[in-house]
Amino acid sequence: MPDIRTMYLQVLQVLMQSGPEEARSYSSTLKPLISSMPPQEVTLLHDRCMRELTGPARPEDVVLYYQQSFQILSEAISFCTSQSEQVGREPSRRFTDRLMQDSSYPPSNSKYENVLQHMDSGIALFDQEGFLSFANVKLGQFLGLPRKSMIGRTFYELVRLRKLSRGMRKLLIKLHREMFVYRLPFQEVLDEKGQHFLVTAKYDEELDGDILISVKDVTDFKRIEQSVYYNDKLAMLGKIAASIAHEIRNPLTSIRGFIQLLQPELLRLGKQDYADIILSEIDRANDIIFEFLNSSKPTAPVKQKIQIASLIKEVVLLFESEALLKGCDIQLSESDPNLYVWVDVKQIKQVLLNIVKNAIEVMSDGQKEHGLIRIRTIKVDHQVWIYIEDNGRGMDQKTLSKLFDPFFTTKEDGTGLGLSVCYRIIKNHGGVIHVESEVGEGTSFRIQLPLN
Template identity: 35%
Template sequence: MKDQGGTTGEAAGPALTDVLDGIPAGILVVDRRGNIIAINNLLAEWLGIDAREARGRHFRELPCEKGDGGQNNPLLLTLKTGQEFNCVKHTSRFSVSIRALRNARGEITGAMAVFQDTGYCRELEQAVIKAERLAILGQLCAITMHEIKNPLAAVRGYLQLFKKELRDSPRAGRVDTMLAAVDRINTIITDFLRLARPAVPRRKSCSLPAVIESAIKLIEGEAKHRGIRVAFSCEGELSAVMLDEEQFHQVLLNVFKNACEAMPDGGEITVRAVAEPDTALFRIEVEDTGPGMAEDLCRRAFEPFITTKENGTGLGLYISRLIVKNHGGDMKIENNPNRGCKVVIFLPQANSLVDQGLA
């Protein structure tokens, strides 16, 4: 900034303008006479003006300064005395911090005002409070669910004994219905506990093809019953991967189960494991030949409690993605309406995990 003996400072250069536009606050810089040297785009947007047209004009022409205090205007006082101010402006929308700018001799050459949108700050504060309350609620839910799960195990045990006693009775079917209901409750509780207390993965070096093949074997029976063929192939050099095998089985089984349920009249599930040397990632694709998903549902598929299943909790994909992210990877869904869905899982290769300090 050039300012000698009260001359108007030069307009901010392109580099300074880029810096100011990258700051998540409104910035106003004036010379000693109060003429605007720089105003970033965020403040200009808040005030409904053009930043380029504002430069060179007096700051009192800005909408937030009109009729503000005459000679007692905080920015004018800062230019005269060097006093710092923290105040509220423009019908309390902004909180403003004003500081003097000085040269090497300590002389005042201008001032800078930093504007914060108080509405946004209040929203952020409310969001933090809400998050803290939800965290406490989550802990209480986890404790409650755990306490319910213990007596539920006893109920299931006695129902199984009761079923043996009624082996040849027509009432045995009613016990099966009760057992199914208990299992349903247990599944919901387990999902909520995983949501509230996601387990830290216990990684070990695994063969990715072997892990996938073992998960496929677990759903082969259901797939055959539904008339679904499962095909698995590998591409590239699939070296070792660091996985919590039990957790990753849960992810694969959830994805496989969703694919099976999308094809009640039969179809095909294609599973591919691909090594991507350029990205140091493994890519696992699970593609079905079902009807696909509605676009709005596809966009929200990884949100909690989103489901189209009559008895679904809507937590399966959400928890699966949490597990994958805890392994340093990610998940996405590619939707082909009327032609099926493809779930893609990305996992870092073992050497890249070491580089990230996650192994």
């Protein structure tokens, strides 16, 4: 006969593969095995099994698995509770209360409470009168409150605690409305620090009016999910670029050739301007296709040793006259002449040109009387950091979060591929590109490249 852990794993696997309804039929075989277990041991068993099962799972599925598994855990604890009360043992439904109050369960020595206290999820139990009867350490960390200051309080007393931040207070009020009033079983929320939390509530008749709350930090899962989403977009971009290159580039070349052949005739008719416009528009279309191709083909950099100061000076010389015409200055700080990097010169120059060009275009919109672009380099450990800063109009957080996404642009005639290509180039060099910006305060790009 399989052991309890194997059976529990099987129930959770069925849950993930076939859904809750199918898992319930399997859990009926499991219930006799756990009937003699304290709820604390069931919680520990559940936590270990979920860690094992979600390890190889796709990031986007992990959150869903935890949502569904919480229902299995609650049913298992409720079953243990009913069994212990039927045979006259210590009632387990309020095992958390007993851990806090009964001298036979010393909080400092109870290994079961330690399990609950050190779970990676925040656990809270509100009794039927609305008082918080149990809260573990992780919940206190999430809320930024001492655990002891929360026990025995109602929800309204909790949100009035002075140590609770304003942002967290608003978040708790929203959760109360969604989960306590509207009885929604789970919510995914974002706190003031940008952390993602999955909050699950269990309302069950077997809990006799109690409400069991679980809070799990899923920030890492969200970051992995965003990374997967970004890679999927790049894959889609590659397919689109290849299709465009084959379907459009060849006809454009033919059209351009015929227009050039017709130029003498158009010149005789006084229509040379038409030919010039057609040729410039064809060249612009070819440039867009070229950007698509660069975005879809992650070519490996061909590196060579170059003085970083000379590379940046070349970029400044290329834009110096254009910047003056558009009413802004480029200020280049002195760099260490002995600072060399191994990079693909063409690719890194493309990154610097793109960022400086964007800064000039932003500051030429008339919002600033005098635009200023500052470029400086510093050595930090085994890296060189290149700062490109401007005093333009800046960006909000929503724009910043999508800045390197393919096709995202704030320009009327932009393709949304320039910064996406820059991001890929720096990543292929083993570096990092970081952006900080505030509306009305300007923008700062920081490019970090390894020295060797």
